[in-house]
Amino acid sequence: MEPKSIPQYLFRQLFENESSTYTYLLADLATKQALIIDPVVDTVERDAKLIQQLGLKLRYAVNTHVHADHITGSGELKKKFPDCKSVISNESGAKADIYVKDGEVIQIGETGKTPVILECRATPGHTNGCMSFVSHKNKSVFTGDALLIRGCGRTDFQQGSSDKLYTSIQTKLFTLPDDYRVYPAHDYTGQLCSSILEEKTHNPRLTKSRDEFIQIMANLKLSHPKQIDKALPANLMCGIQGDD
Amino acid sequence: MEPKSIPQYLFRQLFENESSTYTYLLADLATKQALIIDPVVDTVERDAKLIQQLGLKLRYAVNTHVHADHITGSGELKKKFPDCKSVISNESGAKADIYVKDGEVIQIGETGKTPVILECRATPGHTNGCMSFVSHKNKSVFTGDALLIRGCGRTDFQQGSSDKLYTSIQTKLFTLPDDYRVYPAHDYTGQLCSSILEEKTHNPRLTKSRDEFIQIMANLKLSHPKQIDKALPANLMCGIQGDD
Numbered sequence: 173m174e175p176k177s178i179p180q181y182l183f184r185q186l187f188e189n190e191s192s193t194y195t196y197l198l199a200d201l202a203t204k205q206a207l208i209i210d211p212v213v214d215t216v217e218r219d220a221k222l223i224q225q226l227g228l229k230l231r232y233a234v235n236t237h238v239h240a241d242h243i244t245g246s247g248e249l250k251k252k253f254p255d256c257k258s259v260i261s262n263e264s265g266a267k268a269d270i271y272v273k274d275g276e277v278i279q280i281g282e283t284g285k286t287p288v289i290l291e292c293r294a295t296p297g298h299t300n301g302c303m304s305f306v307s308h309k310n311k312s313v314f315t316g317d318a319l320l321i322r323g324c325g326r327t328d329f330q331q332g333s334s335d336k337l338y339t340s341i342q343t344k345l346f347t348l349p350d351d352y353r354v355y356p357a358h359d360y361t362g363q364l365c366s367s368i369l370e371e372k373t374h375n376p377r378l379t380k381s382r383d384e385f386i387q388i389m390a391n392l393k394l395s396h397p398k399q400i401d402k403a404l405p406a407n408l409m410c411g412i413q414g415d416d
Numbered sequence: 417m418e419p420k421s422i423p424q425y426l427f428r429q430l431f432e433n434e435s436s437t438y439t440y441l442l443a444d445l446a447t448k449q450a451l452i453i454d455p456v457v458d459t460v461e462r463d464a465k466l467i468q469q470l471g472l473k474l475r476y477a478v479n480t481h482v483h484a485d486h487i488t489g490s491g492e493l494k495k496k497f498p499d500c501k502s503v504i505s506n507e508s509g510a511k512a513d514i515y516v517k518d519g520e521v522i523q524i525g526e527t528g529k530t531p532v533i534l535e536c537r538a539t540p541g542h543t544n545g546c547m548s549f550v551s552h553k554n555k556s557v558f559t560g561d562a563l564l565i566r567g568c569g570r571t572d573f574q575q576g577s578s579d580k581l582y583t584s585i586q587t588k589l590f591t592l593p594d595d596y597r598v599y600p601a602h603d604y605t606g607q608l609c610s611s612i613l614e615e616k617t618h619n620p621r622l623t624k625s626r627d628e629f630i631q632i633m634a635n636l637k638l639s640h641p642k643q644i645d646k647a648l649p650a651n652l653m654c655g656i657q658g659d660d
Binding site (some may be wrong): 223 | 432462470608609617618
């Protein structure tokens, strides 16, 4: 067992300004194995440089879902780090190296030592294939566009369903311990994280009944995402159009 | 003593997009006492709402220095939270309720229990009055505009001195343990934190000799900050012009 003073885990949150996307870098410091959640193609150079400077071995580029507002960096990261495999949910309909299902785990680091383990929790509703990832050791959940800080993902395209989203959040996320930190795929107000307790208590949409929630979501009157026409086809192909 | 599973400390990083400023909220959860570092006037409503939702008692609004690129939120926060005192360094030349000097501490929470303590370290060079704040318990340092991620504050106005800044960073910050996290007042690339080791190893300016550093800083050719003409006079008065 490592002495307590040696950190065994690296966690880094990163921000892409154009689409207000958060990317997360997690690493097991014993083996230097790393994974990245929701990388953005525009910030791949920054992220690759950081990974290299930290001496990490990127194993997985994980997407919470097929994004409509930016192109994933998975494809470009795979070019830079040949050992990196792209990961997305089975239900997403997107191309990837590895497909995950509800209840499965993604691991970096060695079993029996101090690996970083992400538990996959299917949280459909924003899209059919949305997956949240829970790190119990670090009391964190990466919620993609399912649960946002004081908000949630829209449900008006990409097989969105307010009814499904409500169920996902109430049964798969709000059942986590109150002190788990919530790390979403986006925030548009400069908030970087929240907690399960905070969202259960203060989320203006999710503190409502199912019927009220569905009503709120039906009346958001959101504009069409700027990048959707190029983002969706690219993201279905791991971020690289017309390329394997 | 509290059982280990109860968190005793709240930490929240926040971002103001216009000036790319990071604001930090720290709280002692036993007493609910809180302090905020480098609040921005434009995001005071967001921050005040968060403080209220979390049930915190804001005791201090701390500024790392007199900012030239945004107006501090200290004055507006003092209006909303009457028990809140503004804090800045003695050398800053700005008006505040409390002035701190190198080596002094700022504390929230009860002595003998688990207070949050910030050690003040004078780190002049960007301005004469720049102060960094170290939380040893949380292995973090809030560096203001002295040390940025892979950069540092400019030294070409507000009594800036590259020579002083080099000394400050090398003697007051790089002497901290390698694993201390670096939380700056700004980042323009979407990076949220770093570590002392990373900056000692990869900061392109601070890995150079003093002479090379001074040369680099003399040749940055930066434009005049957009907001300086209104920010400086306002910040010298705790963020509120013509008001006590």
